[in-house]
Amino acid sequence: MDINIQKYMAFIKTVEYGSFTKAAQVLNYSQSGISRMIGDLENEWHVSLLERGRSGVRLTSDGVQLLPYARKVCDEYQKLQTQVDELNGLQTGLIRIGTFSSAATHWIPNIIEKFREHYPRVSYELLIGDYAEIAGWIMEGRVDCGFLRLPTSADLDVTYLESDRLLAILPEDHPLADCEVFPVEQIDREPFILQGKGLRAEAEDFFEQHGLHPAAYCTTWDDYAIMSLVERGVGISLLPELILKRTPYHIVIKELSVSTSRDIGFAVRDKKTASLAVKRFMEYLRYRYNVKKKLNGLPASFSPRHHAPCPTAASSAVSPMMSLS
Numbered sequence: 001m002d003i004n005i006q007k008y009m010a011f012i013k014t015v016e017y018g019s020f021t022k023a024a025q026v027l028n029y030s031q032s033g034i035s036r037m038i039g040d041l042e043n044e045w046h047v048s049l050l051e052r053g054r055s056g057v058r059l060t061s062d063g064v065q066l067l068p069y070a071r072k073v074c075d076e077y078q079k080l081q082t083q084v085d086e087l088n089g090l091q092t093g094l095i096r097i098g099t100f101s102s103a104a105t106h107w108i109p110n111i112i113e114k115f116r117e118h119y120p121r122v123s124y125e126l127l128i129g130d131y132a133e134i135a136g137w138i139m140e141g142r143v144d145c146g147f148l149r150l151p152t153s154a155d156l157d158v159t160y161l162e163s164d165r166l167l168a169i170l171p172e173d174h175p176l177a178d179c180e181v182f183p184v185e186q187i188d189r190e191p192f193i194l195q196g197k198g199l200r201a202e203a204e205d206f207f208e209q210h211g212l213h214p215a216a217y218c219t220t221w222d223d224y225a226i227m228s229l230v231e232r233g234v235g236i237s238l239l240p241e242l243i244l245k246r247t248p249y250h251i252v253i254k255e256l257s258v259s260t261s262r263d264i265g266f267a268v269r270d271k272k273t274a275s276l277a278v279k280r281f282m283e284y285l286r287y288r289y290n291v292k293k294k295l296n297g298l299p300a301s302f303s304p305r306h307h308a309p310c311p312t313a314a315s316s317a318v319s320p321m322m323s324l325s
Contacts, residue, residue, distance in 0.1 A: 005077050008070040010037040011049060015067060016142060018056040026125060075141055078275065085276040093277035096125040098134035098146030101223055102243035103264070107147070107288035114287040115280070122277055130221075138267055144278050149202070150263040157271045161285065163261040165241045166202065168254045169226075171233045182254040184210055191217035191235035193226050203238055206260045227251055 013023035014034060024031045042049050049063040059067065085093060099108060104126055112124060127134075127143055134146040135153050152158060168182035176182060187207075192214035194203065207214065217235045220226060226237050227249040240262060244253055266285055268274045274282075 002077070005074060007037040007041050008074050010034045011041060011070055012067070012074060014038060014050065014057060015059060015063070018058070020057065071141065079273070082273075082275040090119055090122070090276050090280055092121045092123075093119075093275060094123050094125065095145070095275075095277050095281055096127070096143040098127050098129060098137045098143040098148070100130065100134065100147060100149075101128055102240055103147040104128055106242055106245050110290045111281070111284050111287050115284045119277070119280065135267070138269055141269070144275060145266065145268045145281070147264060147266055150265040152265070152267060156267040156269065158265045158267045159282065159285070161264045161266055161288075163263050165259065165261045166206070166238045166256065167241055167244060168236060168256055169230050169239055169244070170236050170252045170254065171230055172250050172252055173233070174236070174252065176254075177252045179254065181257045183257045184212065187212050187214045187236070191215060193217060193229050193235045193237040194219045195223070195226060195237070195239070196221040202260075202262050206238075210258060224249075 009027060010023060010029070010033075013026050014020055017023050017026065020031045020034045020038075023029075024034045027034065029037075038049060045066070047062040047066070048060050049066065050057045051060055081093075085091075097108065108126065115122070125143075127137060129137065131149045131152065134143070134148045135156060137143040138146050139153065139155055147161075150158065150160060168187075170177055170182070176186065194214075194216040196219045206212075218229060220229075223239060223243045226239060227247055229235065230237055230251050231249045238256075242264075247253075266282065268278060268282075271279070271282075
C-alpha cells in the first residue's frame with residue numbers, strides 16, 4: 001500500500017476509534033507508528049489535525065475540514081484496488097463487516113471458515129454494534145458490509161437472509177417451565193429484563209401490538225447478561241433464537257403462544273461497486289450454519305423434556321419480585 005494511503009488510513013481510524021492504541025490494533029501497527037504517521041501528515045500539511053488528551057483524541061477544526069478528503073482518497077484507492085483484484089483474481093484483501101453479536105458469534109465464524117478454504121489470504125475486521133449503527137457504518141464507508149435487521153435504510157443494497165424468532169427465556173424453576181408454549185399475556189405478570197439496544201424496538205412493537213405493558217425490572221444491552229439474570233431468577237425476557245444457540249446458562253427456552261420474529265439481511269452500499277472480496281464473501285453467506293452441529297433446526301439449548309399443558313394465566317401468576325437463587 002502507498003505510504004500516503006497508510007497515513008490517511010491511520011488518521012481516519014484514529015478519529016473513528018478515538019484512540020491511537022485502538023487504531024494501531026486495527027491496522028496492525030504499533031501505537032508509536034500510528035502517532036508518527038499522523039505527525040508526518042501534520043508536518044507535511046502544516047496543520048494540527050488532532051487534539052490529544054487523557055480521554056483520547058478529537059479532531060481540530062482543521063482536522064474536521066480535511067477528514068472528508070482523506071476518506072475520499074482512501075475510498076478511491078479501494079476502488080482502484082478492486083479493479084486490480086478483478087483483473088488478477090482475488091488473492092488478498094480486507095473485508096470490514098458490521099454485525100450484531102449473535103451473527104458475529106454463530107454465523108460469521110462458519111462463513112469465514114468456509115471462505116478461507118478458497119481465499120486464505122483475505123483478512124477481516126469485525127465491528128459490533130446495533131442495527132442503526134451498522135447501517136450508518138455502511139453508508140459512511142466505515143465498513144464494507146453488514147448484517148442487520150430489515151427493513152433498513154433505502155440507501156442500502158440489501159439481501160434478505162432469514163427470519164429469526166423471538167423466544168421466551170425463563171429460570172429453570174419457573175412455574176411455567178414445563179408448558180409447551182409461554183402465554184404472551186403472562187409477560188405482564190412477570191418482572192421483565194429488557195434489552196437496551198437493537199431488540200428494544202422489536203420487543204416494544206410486539207408489546208404494543210398485543211396490548212402488553214411489562215414492568216422493565218432491569219435494562220441491559222448485553223444478551224449474555226440477560227441470560228445470566230434470568231438464570232438467577234431476577235426475571236424473564238425475550239431473546240432471538242440465534243443468540244440462544246449453545247447457551248451455557250441453565251435457563252428454559254420457550255416458544256411464545258403468539259409467534260414474532262425479526263428479519264435479518266446482509267447489506268452493502270452498492271453491490272455493483274462492492275470490492276471483489278465482498279462480492280465473493282456474499283456467495284458464502286449460505287454457509288452461515290454449521291450443519292453438523294445444528295440440531296433439528298432448534299437451538300442446542302432446547303433440551304428434551306416433558307411438556308405439560310399450560311395452566312391458565314390467572315392461576316400461574318408469579319410474584320413481581322422473584323428471589324435470587
